[in-house]
Amino acid sequence: MALAPMDADVRVVRDPKVYLVGRQQVDQASLDSFLDDHGVAWQTDTEVGGERLIEVSGRVCYMSFGSKRRRRTNKDYIGHILEVGHGSVLEHAAWNFIITGVSRSFTHELIRHRAGFGYSQLSQRYVDESSADFVEPDCIAEDPDLHELWLDTIRTSQDAYRKLSAALTEKYADIEDRTLRRKLARQAARSVLPNATETKIFVTTNARAARHFVELRANEHAETEIRKVAVQILKLLQKEAPNVFGDYQLKPLSDGTEAAYTTHVKV
Numbered sequence: 001m002a003l004a005p006m007d008a009d010v011r012v013v014r015d016p017k018v019y020l021v022g023r024q025q026v027d028q029a030s031l032d033s034f035l036d037d038h039g040v041a042w043q044t045d046t047e048v049g050g051e052r053l054i055e056v057s058g059r060v061c062y063m064s065f066g067s068k069r070r071r072r073t074n075k076d077y078i079g080h081i082l083e084v085g086h087g088s089v090l091e092h093a094a095w096n097f098i099i100t101g102v103s104r105s106f107t108h109e110l111i112r113h114r115a116g117f118g119y120s121q122l123s124q125r126y127v128d129e130s131s132a133d134f135v136e137p138d139c140i141a142e143d144p145d146l147h148e149l150w151l152d153t154i155r156t157s158q159d160a161y162r163k164l165s166a167a168l169t170e171k172y173a174d175i176e177d178r179t180l181r182r183k184l185a186r187q188a189a190r191s192v193l194p195n196a197t198e199t200k201i202f203v204t205t206n207a208r209a210a211r212h213f214v215e216l217r218a219n220e221h222a223e224t225e226i227r228k229v230a231v232q233i234l235k236l237l238q239k240e241a242p243n244v245f246g247d248y249q250l251k252p253l254s255d256g257t258e259a260a261y262t263t264h265v266k267v
Contacts, residue, residue: 010154011133013101013198014141016225018232020240022096022204024049031056040066046074050093050207051243054078058089075243082247087267090208091116093244095237097203099229103135105195106225109217116209120202124190125183130162133198138224138255150196157194164189207244210237211267214245218260220253231258 026049035042042065044055055077059065081089099110111119134154140146168185175181205213210233216222217230237245250258 010151010158011131012141012151013133013135014138016099016101016106016135016229016232018229018236019098019100020095020236021098023240024053024094026052026056035065038063038065042066044074044077046243048241048243050095050241051078053092054081054089054207054244057092058086061089075246078243079247082264082267085264085267087208087211090211090244090267091206093207093241094204095210095240097205097233097236098200099203100198100200101133101135102199102201102229103196103225104193104199106135106229107199107201108195109223109226110201110203110229113205113209113213116206116212118204122200124193124197125187126179128165128182128186129190129193129197130158130165132158132193134158134194134196135198135225136196154194154196157192160192161189164192207237207241208267211245214248214260215262215265218248218258220251220259224255224257227257227259231260234260 040063042059044052046052046055051074055074058077058081081087107121111117136147136150140150165185168188169181172181172184175184214230214234217226218234219227222230231250234245234248234250238248247264248260248262250260253259
């Protein structure tokens with residue numbers, strides 16, 4: 001997460017950061033038991049759990065484990081899935097991310113992606129935002145006059161939050177439960193915080209949903225902030241599971257960001 005220099009106590013964030021924190025593992029002993037029970041022998045050439053599970057799920061559909069003719073590489077197998085659009089088997093591969101340095105505007109858009117996604121976001125009811133960071137759009141940051149206008153607005157909102165939080169905490173002083181007292185104050189004070197307030201969100205997604213997200217949000221017509229995140233997720237997944245995401249190509253855009261393209265859309 002890139003922090004720009006502080007402007008009169010306003011902490012400004014310019015770029016998001018995505019962490020890949022979780023991936024699947026295959027229970028090989030259990031898979032071998034399944035293969036033995038059905039009298040078939042099967043191996044694949046990938047060590048990536050998600051890629052292995054995609055292939056297993058696809059082969060279960062036709063019980064094609066034992067056919068020598070069908071023992072192609074995992075890359076070839078998944079490539080064929082992408083070509084024919086048999087996207088349902090991609091839903092069995094999943095990854096977990098933590099995304100930081102993003103605005104509440106971003107998460108409002110992100111959570112519109114429902115199918116194949118799970119979310120857990122920082123709570124403003126419990127977390128004190130008195131020293132929050134704020135995400136500034138590039139188009140504002142590059143213009144000195146717009147930047148100053150933006151900063152003034154952020155300062156006003158943050159100052160109001162601090163004052164409201166302190167006053168509300170005092171208002172609820174008779175509540176013995178300290179956690180409840182703080183929650184009541186912060187949940188009301190947050191009403192003055194702008195969409196630019198930085199947040200953190202834990203995201204789980206499967207391969208099919210991730211591809212759909214990338215196609216929509218790493219698109220050159222997508223909003224800049226969410227495009228930055230979508231491209232970061234794509235780059236992480238291209239390293240993590242190249243057989244599933246290697247068909248995407250990145251193209252530099254005039255604003256310094258990138259957009260992603262593939263011939264295998266809507267898989």
